[in-house]
Amino acid sequence: MFIPLRTLTLAGLLVVSPWAHADAVRDLKSALNRLQGQTPIKGQVSIKSESRQNEGKDDARVDHGAAQVAFDDSPQGLRLLYPQPLLMRAQQEDAAKDANPKAKTPTVTGLSSLDHQDVRQMTRAADDLLRTLNRSTFKNERTDTWQGQAARVVSFDVPLREPNKYAKKFSNVLEVWVGADGTPLAARQTQTMSGRAMMVISFEMSATEETHYTVVGERLVAVRRNSQSSGEGAGEKGKQSRQLQLELAS
Numbered sequence: 001m002f003i004p005l006r007t008l009t010l011a012g013l014l015v016v017s018p019w020a021h022a023d024a025v026r027d028l029k030s031a032l033n034r035l036q037g038q039t040p041i042k043g044q045v046s047i048k049s050e051s052r053q054n055e056g057k058d059d060a061r062v063d064h065g066a067a068q069v070a071f072d073d074s075p076q077g078l079r080l081l082y083p084q085p086l087l088m089r090a091q092q093e094d095a096a097k098d099a100n101p102k103a104k105t106p107t108v109t110g111l112s113s114l115d116h117q118d119v120r121q122m123t124r125a126a127d128d129l130l131r132t133l134n135r136s137t138f139k140n141e142r143t144d145t146w147q148g149q150a151a152r153v154v155s156f157d158v159p160l161r162e163p164n165k166y167a168k169k170f171s172n173v174l175e176v177w178v179g180a181d182g183t184p185l186a187a188r189q190t191q192t193m194s195g196r197a198m199m200v201i202s203f204e205m206s207a208t209e210e211t212h213y214t215v216v217g218e219r220l221v222a223v224r225r226n227s228q229s230s231g232e233g234a235g236e237k238g239k240q241s242r243q244l245q246l247e248l249a250s
Contacts, residue, residue: 024141024154027182029133035126035183037218040074043248045122047114052239067110073123080119082111113242122246125213126220129176129184132158136174146177146185153177158189166203168195184220187211203233216248223248 049065070081086107093105121128136156144153158172170193177186187210194204207229211222225244231237 024152024178025133025138028154028176028178028184029130029182031178031182031184032126032130032133032220035215035218035220036124036130038075039217039219040072041123041216041219041221041248042070042072042074043246044068045071045114045119046245046247047110047118048243049110049113050239050241051109054236054238063109064104064106065109065111065113066106067114069111069114069119071119071123073119078116078120078123080116086111114244118244122222122225122244124219125211125222128222129187129220132156132174135159139173144177146179149179149185151177151179151185158191164193164195166195166197167193169193183215184213186213197233201233203231205229205231205233221248222246 046068047065049063051061051063051065053061067086069086070083072079072081089107090105090111093103093108096103097105097108133156136158139155139157141155142153144151154176156174156176158174160167160170160172164170172189172191174187174189176184179185189207189209191207192205194202196202207227209225209227212224214221214223223246226242228239228241230239
């Protein structure tokens with residue numbers, strides 16, 4: 001069937017129209033501004049981590065971390081509570097490490113990799129995500145589903161916070177799954193970098209972070225954040241992973 005040229009032209013304009021993209025980004029930012037409320041929340045945040053260094057070598061090392069702390073975030077501020085049994089386990093692990101340098105210290109390792117910034121970024125997720133978007137550039141948009149729910153996926157290029165003179169190739173892409181009203185459902189950030197330092201040492205690294213969101217009152221909360229990274233350079237290899245889980249008290 002013959003389609004008039006004018007119809008094709010209008011269809012093409014509708015496909016590439018920047019208004020569709022602008023609406024998706026506008027809806028997302030509007031939702032993030034709306035969800036920076038201070039609805040009181042409290043619960044537990046747990047971390048599991050694993051770090052692998054120099055695999056396949058005599059000095060290969062694997063460290064595991066695991067810890068759980070309580071939090072309370074309200075208009076009065078953010079508080080973290082380290083239970084006494086947790087502190088006692090950490091003290092026992094430190095003592096065991098003094099007696100045996102090869103002793104495992106999962107509690108100490110877990111606590112050392114969990115700080116107020118991790119918890120703040122999860123309990124105040126709208127502020128964290130909005131700041132990233134404000135320094136990023138829109139890339140593209142596509143339709144998808146998230147846990148059976150129709151969603152738009154909006155992608156952004158995220159620049160380095162500070163210039164890296166050794167980086168020759170760099171990519172940092174943030175994808176946000178957005179619901180019908182602009183509320184973020186999940187996000188995935190993928191970063192790769194490669195380069196050369198001091199003319200002779202080449203390096204490569206990659207990292208992926210996935211975040212799941214929920215809404216509590218007027219507050220966007222990240223209830224899960226999983227990250228994995230790996231790097232190689234100067235004959236060394238390493239892999240790290242972290243799983244952060246936030247459980248809200250009713």
